[in-house]
Amino acid sequence: MAIKTAILDDEPLAVELLAAYVNKTEQLQLVDASTDVFKILKLVQEHGVELLLLDIQMPELTGLQFMKIIGNSCKVIITTAYTAYALDGYEFNVVDYLLKPISYERFTKAINKLADTKKLPVTEPVVRPDHIFVKSDYKLIRINLSEILYIESLRDYIGIYTDTARQKIMSLDSLKNMETILPPSDFVRVHKSYIVSLQKINFVEKNRVVISGAHIPIGDSYQAGFFSRINNAAGS
Incomplete structure (x- = not known):
């Protein structure tokens, strides 16, 4: 090949x-x-x-x-x-x-x-990523995964909300691409417009997730997958 x-x-x-x-x-x-x-x-x-x-x-x-x-x-x-x-x-x-x-x-x-x-038969260790780089205002910005609260789709852009930056970080990107980059063990898509960090969820109330005061809706088509992840985490 x-x-x-x-x-x-x-x-x-x-x-x-x-x-x-x-x-x-x-x-x-x-x-x-x-x-x-x-x-x-x-x-x-x-x-x-x-x-x-x-x-x-x-x-x-x-x-x-x-x-x-x-x-x-x-x-x-x-x-x-x-x-x-x-x-x-x-x-x-x-x-x-x-x-x-x-x-x-x-x-x-x-x-x-x-x-x-x-x-040559080479066995490489699996490296767990701890950060990503995103392009914002003609700069490459390093964002630690542990700092990400949630990511919002804003038409052609995404807004990345962290617990360290006062304002969201804007980047010309898509949630679909972010899903391929972010580790699925720590992040989950809850809505067509939102990806959230499982580690940052304060609580789940009806059909919404609350993270640092932000109320994020859980889309109908994402509920089964999301609640399955939550239940698995609770049982582990």
């Missing part, structure tokens, strides 16, 4: 060249190629990428900062014109390090190295 591959580089010509390399490499499947850091970050967070070709020197977010955010979500091949980044890059256990300009021959060597690593 082809490896789902994404490309992130702030140079359009570099993106175009790498996309051409990926498209003519049988082992790879190109899912996206972009200069948009936040677009590719969202794609990686949604688990739609197995391999990322990542430039190091970018204006909005450096490649090293990007790797710190995504952790071990996918394999990374670094692409850069700066040899000074080589040592730092290898500290992240990336597959390979490609110095620009990149020839197709050198590119295929990196892919073969990736294929060799995939053959």
